[in-house]
Amino acid sequence: MIALVALALCLQAREPSPVGEVVVHSRGGHFRAALAKAPGQERVPDAIARWKLVVSDAEGHALWSCFHPAPGPTQRFFLAQDASRLAVVDTVYGDAQPVVTLRLGEDVQRVFGGQLGMDPNRVRALGSQGTWLADVDEPVRFAWTLGPFGPLQLLDLECFDGVVRRIDLASGLPLHAGGGRVPVRVEPVFVEESVPPSVVPAVTSASAPSEVFGDEGLVVTISGTHPNPGWRIFAFALEPGGPDGRTLVISPRAKPPMPGGLQIQKVEPYTVEATLRGLPPGEHVIQVLGLDGPVKPPLVVLVRTGGIAAMLAVQGGILGLDERITLFENGTVAIESNRPERESLHYAAPRLHAAALAELSKLPPIPPGPTRAGADFMRYELTWKQGERWHTLAGDDGNVRGELRRAIDAVLAVANER
Numbered sequence: 001m002i003a004l005v006a007l008a009l010c011l012q013a014r015e016p017s018p019v020g021e022v023v024v025h026s027r028g029g030h031f032r033a034a035l036a037k038a039p040g041q042e043r044v045p046d047a048i049a050r051w052k053l054v055v056s057d058a059e060g061h062a063l064w065s066c067f068h069p070a071p072g073p074t075q076r077f078f079l080a081q082d083a084s085r086l087a088v089v090d091t092v093y094g095d096a097q098p099v100v101t102l103r104l105g106e107d108v109q110r111v112f113g114g115q116l117g118m119d120p121n122r123v124r125a126l127g128s129q130g131t132w133l134a135d136v137d138e139p140v141r142f143a144w145t146l147g148p149f150g151p152l153q154l155l156d157l158e159c160f161d162g163v164v165r166r167i168d169l170a171s172g173l174p175l176h177a178g179g180g181r182v183p184v185r186v187e188p189v190f191v192e193e194s195v196p197p198s199v200v201p202a203v204t205s206a207s208a209p210s211e212v213f214g215d216e217g218l219v220v221t222i223s224g225t226h227p228n229p230g231w232r233i234f235a236f237a238l239e240p241g242g243p244d245g246r247t248l249v250i251s252p253r254a255k256p257p258m259p260g261g262l263q264i265q266k267v268e269p270y271t272v273e274a275t276l277r278g279l280p281p282g283e284h285v286i287q288v289l290g291l292d293g294p295v296k297p298p299l300v301v302l303v304r305t306g307g308i309a310a311m312l313a314v315q316g317g318i319l320g321l322d323e324r325i326t327l328f329e330n331g332t333v334a335i336e337s338n339r340p341e342r343e344s345l346h347y348a349a350p351r352l353h354a355a356a357l358a359e360l361s362k363l364p365p366i367p368p369g370p371t372r373a374g375a376d377f378m379r380y381e382l383t384w385k386q387g388e389r390w391h392t393l394a395g396d397d398g399n400v401r402g403e404l405r406r407a408i409d410a411v412l413a414v415a416n417e418r
Contacts, residue, residue, distance in 0.1 A: 024078060026083055029058065031082075031083035034053070036052060053065060064083075064105050076088070076089045081142050093113045093118075093120075095113050098112055100157070113132070116157070123160070133160065134160055142154065142155060143156050144345045147180065148182050149214060150330050151305070151330065151345060154168060154169065184248070185276075186250055186277075189238070198235075198255050200290060201224050201254040203252065203290025206295045211301070211304065214281060214303050217276065218301055220273065220288065222271070226269075234253060235253045241287055242287070249289050250287070250288050279303045282302075283303075284303060309328060312408060348417065356413070360384045360411075362403065363384065368400055368404060369399050371396055371399035381394040
């Protein structure tokens, strides 16, 4: 009996102490991720137990869950601002080992040490106690950048060599390796040569709007002539051009009429539209190429980020506020302000964001009535999208009331939340 008790005590002493539950919160505290042993696995050794990951909102409602490997002693856990990914960062470097793992349910993406572009010899020189992360307060953090279809979330890694390396959460790729990129294409796209071969027709003019949202597509209107009736433009080719290769060159492709018919020698004008999609935010130069060469001058277009639900410009007041608030459909909010302490782009409180969208959805585009005089009045200009149409209303504290007041206050509540 004494021997059995001694054996039991020996086995108990050899079992490693439990890691316990790993709990992390997203920035802002809107979401929570908890990694713990699955029910019924509490007495199973950590290394061989089944672990369950549960991501929930601030009210405790589960958003997604999955089984997950046991947490390692050199791993650190981070939850994306919108709870779309759990990032597991291993502080121990390995060229062919995953140093970052991004998980959304069963969807797992791994970033290996060699993909980050660090000097492996310098990392190894840190020794067994070293880490490839910088010795700062927050070497791992989430950030946002503007893309053609709205803000994109990134994982920023501040490394020991002083370089901040960024990973696109959606693709799991470092930015320098193609992460965050959206293919730029023209529609209808020219894929391959046909029979009979297509030709580039004569182009006399081209036009495009000076400004466009990235998620709406840029429509380029092209006019020209065909040598006789029966020709038709069926696609457009797209290629880089200019001295720096950053000019987008569009050339229409036309098919001749079917053989066997009577050919009439008559010049026939045409007008067609090419739609560019995937252009990143910023200024772009578009060059249309026809039979006789490029159409001059080239088109210069400003592409703004897409995915916008509403924009509110606020000016005035005693302190001379000048601010522009942009609500995005994916739950983020951008603030451009003459108050430097305002955070520029972050994930908004989900309840406040949903409340603002609800107020905007029932807002009729009816201008406010006459205003009263007031030197310290705030002036507002609200632009919002309903379906495919944009609406704009402007007013101030003297005439903004009712549904418009509630909508403006809801947008301000999103921007002012901390």
